[in-house]
Amino acid sequence: MWRRVINVSNYLFGGLFNIGLALGLIAVAVFVTNWAFDQGMTVFSTDDIAREPVQVIVEIPEDAGPADVARILEEHELISSAFLFRLESMFNGSANHFLHGTFELNTGMSSSDLMFALNSPEFLAQEEEGRVVLIEGLTNRQIADVAATLGYFSAAEFLYSVENEFFAHSFLAEIAERPNRLEGFLFPDTYNLPANPSPRDLIVRQLDRFADIYDQHMAGRVADLYGILGWQPTLEQVVIVASIIEVEAVIAAERPIVAAVIYNRLAANMPLEMITTVVYATNRRADLLTTADFQINSPYNTFGRTGLPVGAISNPGLSALEAALSPANVNYLFMLKLADEPVGHLFFETAGEFNEARAAIGGE
Secondary structure, eight states: OHHHHHHHHHHHHHHHHHHHHHHHHHHHHHHHHHHHHHHHHHHSOOOSSOOOOOEEEEEEOTTOOHHHHHHHHHHTTSOSOHHHHHHHHHHHSGGGGOOOEEEEEETTOOHHHHHHHHTOGGGBOOOEEEEEEOOTTOOHHHHHHHHHTTSSSOHHHHHHHHHHSOOOOGGGGGSOSOTTTTTTTSOOSEEEEESSOOHHHHHHHHHHHHHHHIIIIITTHHHHHHHHHSSOOOHHHHHHHHHHHHHHOOSGGGHHHHHHHHHHHHHTTOOOOOHHHHHHHHTOOGGGOOTTGGGOOOTTOOSSSOSOOSSOSSOOOHHHHHHHHSOOSOOOOEEEEOSSSSOOEEEESSHHHHHHHHHHHOOO
16 A cells, blocks of 8 residues: 555656656746847848847836737837747746836847846836927928927937938838938827937837827728729828828818829829929928929929829828828819918819819919
C-alpha cells in the first residue's frame, strides 16, 4: 500500500514539475522572441536610412486591461504582436501595474521599454495647458500664424516641422514626398496642448484627428467612388477635391454640387478653372488677382491645364470631405459665383447658359 502512495505522489509531483517546467520554457521563449524581434528590428532593418524615433501619443482608457493595452500599442504600430506583448507583460508582472492616461511614447522603444513606460508616471503626458482653435479652410501657413499667437513657437518653426519632420501615420504612406505634403491633412478642430508645446505637439494631434475622421467617416467610401465616378480616385485626390470645395462653397447645401462640378470637369478633361487655386498659387487675395496671375506656371494653377492641382489648397473639415465622397448626381460643368452674402452659386450644364447668365448678372 505504501508503495502505491509513493508512486502516486511521485506521479503528482512529477506532473506538477513538468507543468512548471513547461510554463518556464514558455516564458523564456516569449522573452527570447521579443528580444530577438527588438534586436532584429535594429540590426536587420530594411530601411536604407535609419529613421529617428518618432513620438507617438497613446491614450490608455481607465477601463483598459492588459489585452486592451497590447491592442492599442499594436494599433499605433509600437509593437508587432499584441499577443506576445501581453504574454511577456503577464510573466514579468508589469501587466498588473499598467497606468491609465495619455502617454508620450516613441517608435524606438522596445517592448521592455514600453512596459516600463506604462508603469511609470513620468511618461504620462504633461497636463494640458494651451488651447488653439483652428477653423476649416486654413492653409498650413495660416495655421502657423494662428498657432504662433500662443507664444510658444514661431510660424517659421511650425512650418519647418511640417516640411521636415517625419510622421508615422499610416495614411501618409500614400502621399508622395514633396513640398506642402501635409496640406489638407492638418484637420481643423479645437486642440488642447501640453505645457510649453512644440510645433510637433500640435501637428501630431491634427494628424491623429484626421486619422480618426478617416476611420470613422472615410474608410471604404473612397473605394466606393469608383461606382459613382467610373474611375478610382486616391485618398489624396479626395482630400484635394475637398480642399477646393472648402474654400469655394460657403453654403453647405452647395458643397455636393460643387463636388459634382469638379468631378464632371475632370471626366470631361476640362480645366477646373477654380479661382481659389490661383489664390493659393500666388498667395494673393482673389480681388487682387491680375490677368498675369491666372497664367502663372504653378502645379496648383487650374487655369490652362487639366487635372487636379498637385496638392490640397486648404485643410478641409468634415463637411467638405463628406461632399467630396458623396457628390450630387447632376451634370453641371459650370458654376457662377454670386456677389450676395452669403456667397452662393448658380450652376449650368453648358457654356452657353453660363456665358448668358454671366453677361446678364455678372459674377465670377
